[in-house]
Amino acid sequence: MGWAIPFTKMHGLGNCYIYLDGCSHDLSMIASYPQLSEQVADPFKGIGSDGLILILPSTQADVQMRIFNKDGSEAMNCGNGLRCVAKYAYEHHLVNERRFAIETRSGLMLAEVHVRDGVVEQVTIDMGEPVLERARIPVAGAGGGERVIRDRLTVSGKEYTFTAVSMGNPHALFFVEDIDTAPIHELGALLADTHPLFPNGANIGFIAPISRHELRYRVWERGSGITQACGTGACASVVASILEQRLDQDTPVTVHLDGGDLRIIWQSDNNHVLMTGEAETICEGTYFQR
Numbered sequence: 001m002g003w004a005i006p007f008t009k010m011h012g013l014g015n016c017y018i019y020l021d022g023c024s025h026d027l028s029m030i031a032s033y034p035q036l037s038e039q040v041a042d043p044f045k046g047i048g049s050d051g052l053i054l055i056l057p058s059t060q061a062d063v064q065m066r067i068f069n070k071d072g073s074e075a076m077n078c079g080n081g082l083r084c085v086a087k088y089a090y091e092h093h094l095v096n097e098r099r100f101a102i103e104t105r106s107g108l109m110l111a112e113v114h115v116r117d118g119v120v121e122q123v124t125i126d127m128g129e130p131v132l133e134r135a136r137i138p139v140a141g142a143g144g145g146e147r148v149i150r151d152r153l154t155v156s157g158k159e160y161t162f163t164a165v166s167m168g169n170p171h172a173l174f175f176v177e178d179i180d181t182a183p184i185h186e187l188g189a190l191l192a193d194t195h196p197l198f199p200n201g202a203n204i205g206f207i208a209p210i211s212r213h214e215l216r217y218r219v220w221e222r223g224s225g226i227t228q229a230c231g232t233g234a235c236a237s238v239v240a241s242i243l244e245q246r247l248d249q250d251t252p253v254t255v256h257l258d259g260g261d262l263r264i265i266w267q268s269d270n271n272h273v274l275m276t277g278e279a280e281t282i283c284e285g286t287y288f289q290r
């Protein structure tokens with residue numbers, strides 16, 4: 001039987017998702033979130049997006065976020081999604097304070113909304129501690145407790161080095177001199193979803209350093225392909241740069257993504273990574289399932 005559900009389309013620096021509010025609406029008629037994510041993401045027969053995000057009640061936090069990639073796979077975390085969920089939750093009175101907690105599959109994230117005239121313009125998310133141990137990211141290979149810094153990898157006869165970081169979800173980061181010639185299509189397609197080096201897949205990021213407080217970053221996301229921006233990836237790019245001693249902890253870094261800028265800092269006192277940036281509402285509507 002068919003059904004209809006209100007949706008909001010939002011983006012964080014062009015990384016756009018269809019948001020369903022399960023705090024205000026009954027979502028029980030949806031048989032499969034993975035299938036719905038593939039359907040709504042389709043730009044021709046659906047709405048067009050990088051995937052689907054659910055805003056749900058939580059027993060541990062103020063609200064809960066679940067994120068599904070374009071291919072229907074469920075991810076553990078989403079930085080741009082967290083900023084949009086925070087904006088939605090505040091503007092729709094799902095929360096009463098400007099600081100609140102959001103439950104994700106990778107733990108609780110603390111959000112702070114920056115509001116002007118009742119509208120959330122910027123959001124800061126405390127993304128917690130990066131995970132650096134090989135086995136926990138995970139990256140295949142010996143030395144499960146060791147960090148993955150400048151590991152070698154050969155693809156189609158070419159040798160690369162990468163550093164790996166998890167921000168609740170896995171990221172492999174490659175440093176390049178020129179972001180415009182980074183092998184994003186070649187490496188992204190081969191490594192993100194099915195390569196044995198990354199047992200759970202990985203988001204494949206490219207970093208072109210600019211200065212000790214600025215870098216350029218592009219990404220091929222696991223489950224979605226090239227996107228305009230990735231919040232967890234921007235955090236991982238700063239952590240990887242610090243691990244490779246190209247940047248310093250406690251120094252705010254501007255990450256330039258295809259869709260705009262994020263400000264990231266990795267704090268040494270509590271080991272947490274903070275991300276600040278915009279979140280935007282594009283439109284609201286009703287999605288019909290026939």
Ligand SMILES: N[C@@H](CCC[C@H](N)C(=O)O)C(=O)O
Binds near residue numbers: 076203221223
């Ligand atoms: N775009 C997101 C990350 C979404 C999930 C990712 N593709 C994964 O599978 O881990 C972000 O802003 O962090």
